[in-house]
Amino acid sequence: MNPLFQLIARHRVLASSLFLMVFPFIMPYEALAINILIFGLFAMGFNLLFGYMGMLSFGHAAFLGIGSYLTGIAIVHYSMPWGAAILIGVIGAAIGGLMMGFLAIRTRGIYFSMVTLALGQIVFYIFYKAESLTGGENGLRGVRVDTFNILGFPVDFLNPLIKYYIILFFVILAIWLISRILNSPLGAVMEAIRENEKRAAACGFDITRTKLLVFILSAAICGLAGSLRALHLSIVPIDSLNYLQSGQAVMMSILGGMGTFFGPFVGAAVMLYLEDVVTTFTRHWMAVIGLVFMFFVLFFPKGIWGTILNKFNQNQGSK
């Protein structure tokens, strides 16, 4: 493998942290950088389940939405401090993951995708109907956080660059956690399940428990992304729960390279940047995104990052 890639791969948390620290300066504006940060995290959380365990969920918008809504509700209706609100969002998403996972992992393959999509719609309708708490169709408004108190020091959260770094802190924390999971024995079992579930079972691993655990972890990470998004946008749109939003996570993972560590982030960055550029020409950006995505499915199933990794590996003639 290329020495540079080897170095990046070995210190992936450090590498991604360093890159993300300079990231807002290479983006046209900070809000886009923050968006990429949040959706990159969302896609990484999703990829834990899809890329590393081979389970294609179409219901992950539920966790983004639960995280967003619970954090928002905690702040708007209960005036909780931001830290507690984020915690509630993440725990709520994890509980949601437990319940949805419990039902969904009874099925496999395509069936799993269909069931997760349908279960995601349940979450959509629950939040849609709980209008007094969630604002229904209008979304939850007024998730205002002006200043972040960090160790007693007030920090201006309305300054986009400061907002970026505060959110980055949580994202790096999550990236570190994901890296630890993947490097642990659990990560090895996950990949074993992806490659051959029956063989993994024959090796004595508890497939059901592993699947459920990873589902919950993945949900919690996506929930964190949702919590951060609520703080960033200061509203929670009901669209967060739509399955097209789940599809975004899928698209980002595929576009960047599923089953690779950085892939989902790359995918999120490319897709959101593309969206940003395309919307200046036409409001029909969905068609462009759809076509680009179809193109990748047809011709570059390994995604951008996956293809780059492959190229370098081939050039080195090893591995």
Added chain:
Amino acid sequence: MTGLTFELLCMQLLTGIALGSIYALLALGLCLIFGMLNVVNFAHGAFFMVGAFMGVYFLGVTGNFWFSLVLTPLVTGGLGLLTERFLVRPLYGRGLDYPLLLTFGLSYVLIEAMRVIFGIEGLPSVTPDGLKGTVDVGFGFFPKYRLFLIAATALIIFGVWFLIQKTRYGLIIKAGAADQEIVKVLGVDIAKVWLLVFGLGCAIAGLSGILASPTRSVNPEMGIPILAESFVVTVVGGLGSPLGAVVAGLLVGVVYSMTSLFFPDLSELSIFVLMAVVLLIRPQGLFGKAGAMG
């Protein structure tokens, strides 16, 4: 519950069956494609939506509902043929997820295409003249159109059943689903069969779109919730079982309309609860075979 009479219950049951007809048709289309090609068409809701648009458009242009009822499935079926030939076919053998992902991307494109052509507001839905008004069904007055909907669905389902069970084509389709290698060896061009089955599934999706169009608003997003609901039907019925698709479709429709009678707030949720219960008891669905869930 005041005012709850036997007549009201019957009316609601009939309403549920009318609603369920649409679900049954959608699930049948999904099931045909899956049973034969092992592809879950994630653009099925989008084809449904395109069908509704085409239906209203053709009705406006030709002024004849029956005409648009014939034209619409031809359009969506044709789109389906193109989709299979140029988009899905290159992906066979690359795993089950890829055709699914591709059709998901396609649904994005179809939604946007309708927005470009017809605007984001959509079209006003039209009930054909001869089918307006209500008719006395013994226990009350029921919308004529919904009765027509039930009859049309029954006819289409019978047609599909006849095609599969009673014709040579059906024999090939069934054989191909069971063992494509053998069918190939016997000299059947299986690629052509797949093409036609995909087209047929999409034609049925379009047909359900035009049939549903008078009962709901026609807009580019209308296929989004309906896809989730037809997945529920498919999961409840059992993936790959045409009988399951029809029975579960009607069941889901009736459950929906009964819940909206007794607990209106929970109507959207009810069918998902039904799915959860079925998953707990029979993960393979009511008519699915154990282990046949991919």
